[in-house]
Amino acid sequence: MRKELPLHKQIVHMLILALMLAPNLMFNASVNAMSPQLKAMFNDDNFNNLSYTITAIPSIFSLIIVSILIDTVGSGIVMPVLQIINILATTLCIIGAQKQDKIIFLAGRCIFGLGGETTYSGQSKLIVQIISKQYHPIAYAFAMAGMVAGEMLAVLLLPINSNVVSSYELVIELQIFGFLCIIFYSFYSPYFESHQQLPLKTEIIASDIAENQQQQVISFKQSLKNTFIQIKSLSIWYWFMAISRILCTASSKVYDSRSVNSLASIFGLETSTVKRNIVYQSVSSGIFLVLLSLIQFKVKRYSIQHLQGNYLWF
Numbered sequence: 001m002r003k004e005l006p007l008h009k010q011i012v013h014m015l016i017l018a019l020m021l022a023p024n025l026m027f028n029a030s031v032n033a034m035s036p037q038l039k040a041m042f043n044d045d046n047f048n049n050l051s052y053t054i055t056a057i058p059s060i061f062s063l064i065i066v067s068i069l070i071d072t073v074g075s076g077i078v079m080p081v082l083q084i085i086n087i088l089a090t091t092l093c094i095i096g097a098q099k100q101d102k103i104i105f106l107a108g109r110c111i112f113g114l115g116g117e118t119t120y121s122g123q124s125k126l127i128v129q130i131i132s133k134q135y136h137p138i139a140y141a142f143a144m145a146g147m148v149a150g151e152m153l154a155v156l157l158l159p160i161n162s163n164v165v166s167s168y169e170l171v172i173e174l175q176i177f178g179f180l181c182i183i184f185y186s187f188y189s190p191y192f193e194s195h196q197q198l199p200l201k202t203e204i205i206a207s208d209i210a211e212n213q214q215q216q217v218i219s220f221k222q223s224l225k226n227t228f229i230q231i232k233s234l235s236i237w238y239w240f241m242a243i244s245r246i247l248c249t250a251s252s253k254v255y256d257s258r259s260v261n262s263l264a265s266i267f268g269l270e271t272s273t274v275k276r277n278i279v280y281q282s283v284s285s286g287i288f289l290v291l292l293s294l295i296q297f298k299v300k301r302y303s304i305q306h307l308q309g310n311y312l313w314f
Contacts, residue, residue, distance in 0.1 A: 004132050005130075005132070007135075010130075010131055010132060010135055010139075013130055013131065014127075014131065014135075014138065014139045014142040014143075015142065016181055016185075017123060017126060017127060017130070017131075017139065017142070017143060017146075017185070018139075018142040018143045018145060018146030018149075019146050019149065020123075020146075020177070020178040020181035020182060020185075021119050021120065021123055021143075021146060021147070021150070021178055022146050022147070022149050022150035022153065022174070022178075023150065023171055023174035023175040023177070023178050024086055024112075024116050024119060024150065024175065024178070025146075025147050025149075025150025025151050025154070026150045026151075026153050026154040026157075026158070026171050026174065027086070027089070027090055027093075027112060027116070027154075027168075027171050027175070028055070028112070028116055028150075028151075028154075029150065029151045029154035029155070030154055030158055030167065030168070030171065031047075031048050031051045031052065031109075032048065032154070032155075033154040033155045033158045033159055034158055034159055034164060034167060035047075035048050037159075037162060037164050038051075038164065041097065041100055041164060042100070042102040042105070044102065047102075050106070051106065051109050054106050054109050054110045054113065055109045055110065055112055055113040055116070056113065057110075057113060058110060058113035058114050059113040059114075059116070059117045059118075062113065062114045062115070062117070062118050063117055063118055063121065066078060066082065066118040066121060066122075067118070067121045068231075070121050070122050070125050071125075071230075074125070075121075075122035075123075075125035075126050075129070075186070076185075076186035076187070077186070078122055079119065079122035079123075079126070079182045079185075079186060080179065080182055080183055080186060081115075082115040082118055082119045082122065083115070083119060083175065083178060083179045083182050084115075084179070085111060085112075085114055085115030086112060086115045086116055086119065086175055087172060087175050087176065087179065088108075088111060089108045089109070089110075089111040089112035089115070089116070090108065090112075090168055090171055090172040090175060091108070091172065092104055092105070092107050092108030092111065093105050093108035093109065093168050094165055094168045094169060094172065095108075096108060097164040097165045097168060098165055120143070120147075122182075123143055124140070124143070126185050127139045127140065127143065130185065130188065157170065158170070158171075
């Protein structure tokens with residue numbers, strides 16, 4: 001059994017785990033934040049809706065598939081690959097913006113749909129591996145606050161520079177920093193520490209390598225089988241909770257991706273007014289999440305999960 005980290009170190013890890021994926025949310029929210037520039041660049045008034053739709057379609061399937069893979073092989077293997085996919089997506093958007101090619105830009109958004117949202121499944125797994133169980137609710141609240149911070153930074157930082165390319169270059173620099181954090185935690189997590197403590201051999205022959213590879217294949221198949229067995233054994237209440245969460249997330253995503261520009265056009269609001277209200281919403285959400293997290297230190301007999309409701313992953 002691993003030794004529990006001191007609380008102050010766990011809080012530091014919570015902050016890093018929360019913020020390392022904020023650049024991905026910046027990328028996702030960039031279409032809203034830079035809507036006027038992108039519409040003018042690609043001469044398409046429907047570009048915002050098209051971009052979010054192209055991102056959402058692959059996300060529906062990748063979230064389920066990647067979550068199963070993470071439960072089977074661990075987040076330390078899957079997370080770096082996902083972040084590389086996200087960096088590739090941002091790179092394509094930069095190329096598309098440089099060439100003013102809408103197809104290349106939307107291809108980047110589509111690729112982001114494969115890895116962007118799924119990184120949060122890996123983030124949840126890392127929280128389970130690194131943070132003590134009693135502080136999981138706080139860590140999840142910090143993670144959600146990190147997502148809100150990403151959306152807020154997109155609104156505050158990206159429109160400052162009217163150059164779309166420069167804005168996405170800022171995003172990719174932050175994504176690379178997030179990638180380095182992911183690499184660190186992939187090796188830091190107890191899951192990988194236990195798997196890296198292998199006995200040393202003075203001789204390695206071809207038969208040993210072949211046998212080891214065969215055992216790895218068998219181990220993966222067995223782990224995958226065990227994962228599906230666990231999924232099948234879940235109670236009906238879990239599925240009810242999962243469906244409720246899906247509906248909540250779906251409505252939230254529709255609101256975030258579609259309502260901003262639609263409401264602005266309906267009420268004739270200026271872009272600066274819309275962005276200011278997004279910042280207010282993000283700040284209030286972040287404060288709400290952090291304050292509720294701190295209740296965990298004072299109210300031990302109540303579960304913070306009941307207080308935070310739809311803000312947490314269950």
